[in-house]
Amino acid sequence: MKINFIALLIAAIVTLIVGFVWYSPKVFGTIWMRENNLTEEDLKKGNMLKIFGLTYVFSLLITVTLMSLTIHQSGAVGMVGGPPEIDKAEPSFAAFMADYGMAYRTFKHGALHGFLSGLLFAFPLIGINGLFERKSWKYIFINSGYWLVTLTLMGGIICAFV
Template structure:
């Protein structure tokens, strides 16, 4: 894979999009209260967390997910030396992101089942992974 075929600005924006989506997804506007309830957390418990560590690592991990997805979507052939056609566009990027999100959803669900978590927990966290990766794929695909 030619690392020059990756649009690193798109990776950055895709990573930021997942980070921002997480902020909205886990806010009281959407699933924040349900997520806290499923994890037996209070607002005081959440405030006790090390925000720098939590948000810092969440941002880094979002960037890693975006970079990994971009590597899967980097479809410029190695033998290409000129103006070669690329297969990845917004449609394929979105589909690929969704399919990667299925992996994430299933991984979260598997761990949650062994932790004896509820279906609600699985759909809150797995739904975030599915939507975040779909959004990242769309951004990477449209920005080819």
């Protein structure tokens, strides 16, 4: 199983694209700002290069995790010691990968796993933080919804093209 690093780089951009739309004033941006007690002036004070740059770096980390969650063959590769050890694997591994190496490698399958990651991982994390930070349910649902959509798209891209 070879990794398509370009697909991972593209999948990481999804966080920025979805965020641009999701948090725009015409979608949830105005409500999100109100729930965070932020103003337009507050948002202009941020270092956008740092914010977008680190967002992309963090998104790359997410793609690595999503790759292991969406591509089931990653487990088989891990069992032989990872990519550096594939050449040393038993012939049965090559036969297995020849038969099943592309099983469930579709956008739809990856999107399902991405959605489940958002629902069963991101939503609870944001919910816990929101509750302790005394944030509203609007805040929790807006941010969780963003991650549901983002992880669904990222999972689809990763599973289909990596």
